[in-house]
Amino acid sequence: MQTKRSTYQNRWLPYLLLAPQLIITLVFFIWPASQAVKSSVERTDPFGFKTTFIGLENYAQILADITYLNALGRTAVFSVSVTLLSMGIALLLAVCVNRVLRTSKFYTTLLVWPYAVAPVVAGVLWWFLFNPTIGLIPHLLDWFNINWNHRVSGTQAMILITIAAAWKQVSYNFLFFLAGLQSIPQPLIEAAAIDGAKPFKRFWSIVFPLLSPTTFFLIIININYVMFDTFGVIDATTKGGPNQATMTLVYKIYNDGVVGLNIGSSSAQSVMLMGIVLLLTFIQFRFVERRVNY
């Protein structure tokens, strides 16, 4: 890649240009994050009069808490299923659109729309569709003798938030997969066709390996999305219930901190979550990236 070095006459101009982004990062990320780290080692009394430093006691407590460990396991299941589901569907759609020549712009536009929908709105949408009383899908499922009630069944609640969260992310994944597919040179596919590979084989032996940089990038983005951004979806549909069946790490942070007002524990949990995401990303870069063909 070509890099161009720009020089500025005014030595404050570069700082001025960087300022908006830096201020946003400082105010909305660095400062709250440092606050979280700070309050994760403190205990505040119920009336907020006194704050005591208690070291790692909050951490010890949450790690011994069975509800936290359950939430951890649940989050793992949730993030793997959302990532697989949304990336799988997105890849399928991208392959289909990539085959269409004339109207592909039209399909692309339609398929990108869900991304513009706010998480809460997406949640409400699926809440309506799956509403046991008035929803369309439970009505249809009834024909197959499936009784849908995610207010009672934990598994069904989990399926609901998985679908809602994955649906929201399909657009994003789709865009990247489509761009990835379009950057694969056509002669490669033609050469594979001449080499006797059937379409299915061509896809798995040529196209999919060449997409691996995109896939790798999307895995990281999707896991981050599931870990942090699914709060809105859960809050609008199940609120962590029934009986904590959809209580993921990020929702538990909110539930313990904002609803339960246990700021210390909630902060410790959010620091843990940050740590988990950092660790996962590190592992992925370290071990998965090596097999990626850039």
Next chain:
Amino acid sequence: MASITLEGLKKTYSGDVHAVQGIDLTIQDGELVVLVGPSGCGKSTLLRMVAGLETITQGTLKIGHQVVNTLEPAERDIAMVFQNYALYPHMTVYNNLAYGLKNRGFKKEEIKKRVHNAAKILEIDDFLERKPRRLSGGQRQRVAMGRALVRDPKVFLFDEPLSNLDAKLRVQMRVEIKKLQRRLKTTSLYVTHDQLEAMTLGDRLVVLNAGKIEQVGTPMEIYSRPATMFVAGFIGSPAMNMVPLKYIQDIDNKNLSLNLPAPTDTLGIRPDAICLSPPESPHLTIEATLELFEAAGSESHLYIRLANSEQPAVIRTNGQPPQHEGEMLRVYVAHEALHPFDSRTGKRTD
């Protein structure tokens, strides 16, 4: 081994784009035929139709005795070398070569034997474990050839395979492709826009223009008797001089009696057919001004303008001209070196 027969082959794209307009051609078993023409003449489209990468709008395509119009590329038993080589970037050279064999269900031992055999022929056996991005242009070219070679197909198709190499490597690979084709005797169709490459490689040339065949023949046939003004101008470098008959004045013989066939109005003269000293055979003597002299080592080019008409022409010769730039000179053209054309139809008249 097989022949290829094209009967009235046409390709029309949506709307009204006639890329290939009725091609009739037979490529004999073991022959190397070069499709040559300017860009956009339909030569690549034609090749891709033979490969099965483009559908055939109309006409019949046979490989051997089998009509292959509707067969998939894989079922036609052809191998193709692409312009950008189209090597699989995530596979080693070995796997690039083995891919086609694996897909066809060859045994592991057989694949190994064939890959090593092809690698040896192409002298790439040292790179078998490398990925394509760690190879030079010439090596990639060889791998692309190897991928075609291992399959031992009925037909080789080449789509401008040398256009991404530098000039020196291009000449070298050209010679190697020719040697290899001679040795394997595989029927080959080769597309290029480079007339020199076409002349040196092909057993026969097919000159295409605007989706139609202008002329088919051996390189020397086409060079010495171009059928149309287009072919005359396209084959040979520098290009043939096209001089309207009325501008030619033989100063020795004012009543020019060349016995030219009826509709001739233009004479084609190769730059090397214009001599600075009179030949012994019957010839024209023409006066001209020397405009520019260009020395290019083994040969030199003289840019002249014919006296009275300002008609420009190029002479290829060796050595220095006796005159300086801007001076008058006399040039001579033997009668048998004249190519008579009718500029209205573009066709040769004799």
